Amino acid sequence: MVFDYVFEVNGTDNIFWIFYVMNLILLAIAYQLGFAKKLPIGKNIIVYILLMIGTFVITIFSTVMQMPTIECLIVIILVLGIYRFRLHRERKHRKEVKEENV
Template sequence: MEWISQWLDQMPNWVDYLVILVLTGIVYETTFARSLPLLKNIVVYIFLALGCYLLLIFHILRFPIIPALFITILLIIVTKWRLAYSKRGKTTENVDP
């Protein structure tokens, strides 16, 4: 994890902000997003972008925000894979009596 911190220290703050914004956007889209009208969707993403400034401040204060977001995405991937795997297992159980 130390190499991630060293790599991120070399980047300017706007790159860190973009990384945080993209990662939080991925987390939002994969877990919380609903089908909304366009204007409401724009409002949600504006507030998401504003909230990322707070996460950027935490990142500047040396909190592990970006590694935590990567771990969150990894956990989401594992959870979705297990859910798909268990659904596939249940459909094959129903077919074979």
């Protein structure tokens, strides 16, 4: 679905780089929502460099093999976002209950 839309709008000009940037942004958001921990700046830079390299491989799947990676990443972000929201609410509720008991 996304591939067809981008192909219609832009044609074949720079389609790989368009998908690379889209995948990189979505992968960075998914990483932040689901897997990121507080790291020193040097290690954080290394993680994002490796993420950029991995995005290259995923972009090949998106463009050459026309797999729905962007659609899957959007679903992953939605699920992780819902999980983080519910986790935040649960922690807030536990904190309120704990304060009431004190």
